[in-house]
Amino acid sequence: MKKTNLLLAGLLACGMASAQKIQPYGALPSKAQVVWNDMEYYMFIHFGPNTFTNKEWGHGDEDPKVFNPTRLDARQWARTAKQAGMKGIVITAKHHDGFCLWPSKYSTHTVRESAWKNGKGDVLAELSAACKEYGLKFGVYLSPWDRNHPEYGTASYNQVFANTLEEVLTSYGPVFEQWFDGANGGNIKQPYDWDLFHKVVYKHQPNAVIFSDVGPGCRWVGNENGIAGTTNWSTLNVKGFSPGAGGPPTKSLNEGNEDGEQWIPAECDVSIRPGWFYSPDTDDKVKSLNTLLDIYYGSVGRNGNLILNVPIDRDGVIHPNDSTRLMELRRTLDATFKNNLAKNAVVTATDTRKNNPEVKVAHLTDGSNATYWATPDNVTATTVKLTFKKPVTFNRVVLQEYIALGQRVKAFSVEILDNGVKKEIARETTIGHKRILRLPDYTTTEVYINISDAKAAPVISEIQLYEAPGMLATPEIRRDKEGMVTITAASADPEIHYTTDGTAPTLNSPMYTPQTEIRLPQGGTVKARAFLRKTKAASPEVKASFDVAPAKWQVVAPAAAEAAKAIDGNTATVWASDKKETQYPHQLEVDLGETLTLKGFTYTPTTNEHIGGVIYGYAFYTSTDGKSWGQPAAAGSFANIKNNPVPQTISFAPVKARFIRLVALTPATEKDNRASIAELGVITK
Incomplete structure (x- = not known):
């Protein structure tokens, strides 16, 4: 019965009841999980007393009056997320320090006791309203670990936390994701009643996707780098595991389990800065555009969702350095995925399921993951061919499975016609909701997508080809033991210009070459940018600050x-x-x-x-x-x-x-x- 309900939910998500002619395979997503996967990219916000104390994990003994943003603007957060192309925001409503960003009646460590708005403020109310205004979904993180609450570590605490959950989940409108971790640190250990917590979530927010090491809605990817495995199944074995220290092995979290017990896809969490909470010390350490692109392709491009943390600063807004980088990422992704070259191709397949009007090769390039093409039941190896009248140049391949019927593909390759001969240019494993391949530039009139192995008849919704614009490599700055600084870039094409006086590098700044000597044994700051002199194109600025060298x-x-x-x-x-x-x-x-x-x-x-x-x-x-x-x-x-x-x-x-x-x-x-x-x-x- 449970499997049938999951199937119906998945089918409803894409409105294709006629897909019952294709038998589902394995664990299946719920309607809410299908919708969640389609979000792909959204914002994480860490904000609280840690923002003002320069800590990552507060101890719960901080004076709540330290929380006092001077110009908190949740609309600016939502506006930034929207302009960045994100689909929602998840906020740390309560972190390990126990501080609540709303005036909870179950705690005395809240915004009510803070100096902000004389204790009359409610961050969750402001953010949920801002998300609604900008068409974003709203999610919450509540840590079960509470380093402030006097009942933590006692038999009564689980009900206190359940009450706190209920308070949030019934006060701020729809919640698309409930974020849990299994943090249970310090000198006091609390046996968590996860069944109770989940019942509270589903009672008040039945469409919420619950995050933890074992889901049940989505799983941690096993690292905080935002990178999923090159093989990534959306199914996971959960028996015998629990959130936190009792979670599955890192490899299972990163790659999922083939034929896993439940549909629990990967969510890739990472911060745009080195830490999760804002610190003025990291204003110059916002991740580069190239790094964020690596993260995007390693998460969304590997069958995961990307939740990118953008901390709120002490004024109560997203810092300009962070928002600038987010807009650079948005412009690059927009330019990359603007023109789907596959729409101009003649599409054919070696094997197509018959007697099912919903199965068409034309659906592979119609730009919708609600339509699909499939092989007959007994065919698990097949080829789709894209033929172009004129040569096309591409460097990105996007593939999507119709996940409402399960994840099926185990292995595939991509070939092109090169001087009359087929040439393999990529060989990979899983696809899932979305797989994006980053490739060198290839020019051809024929592209072949070869599915070489699948758990059942492949059901594919999209095949897309794109030509991403060229990128300038961001320079990297290092210093050796003697204090000698070197600056490198992945490509030798651009010129690298640098400064050591704090000013922004321009084409008129000193140019770095392998013969350049920059000695900073006593420390100092180096800034650098890569330039293409002909077009005046420039990479983002990078900065490195050094103290005394260990010479x-x-x-x-x-x-x-x-x-x-x-x-x-x-x-x-x-x-x-x-x-x-x-x-x-x-x-x-x-x-x-x-x-x-x-x-x-x-x-x-x-x-x-x-x-x-x-x-x-x-x-x-x-x-x-x-x-x-x-x-x-x-x-x-x-x-x-x-x-x-x-x-x-x-x-x-x-x-x-x-x-x-x-x-x-x-x-x-x-x-x-x-x-x-x-x-x-x-x-x-």
């Missing part, structure tokens, strides 16, 4: 030569503690070679899962003689570093020191006995 530094302990990799100025090299050292703590001690006034330190974790050893709990000590260390200058934990392994910046009261010691107290991953450091730095500026 004089030496590792005191451990004695292993490998330890020098932690201070070599190269984040691609990593020191990891000896595997034989099976117990935390681990430590690295460094002689700076001179006495400096330190104001903090930086820790860059490795992103190589095979190395591991990412540090969570830490203590940082300083010394003038390498013998007397006293109390740590800073101690704590790197919030969310397991899921978001980005460089960490920790500030402390100024202290003179020649020696530093980073002590790794606890690992980010349980049962990981190693500690590792890609780069350790100090802050003197």
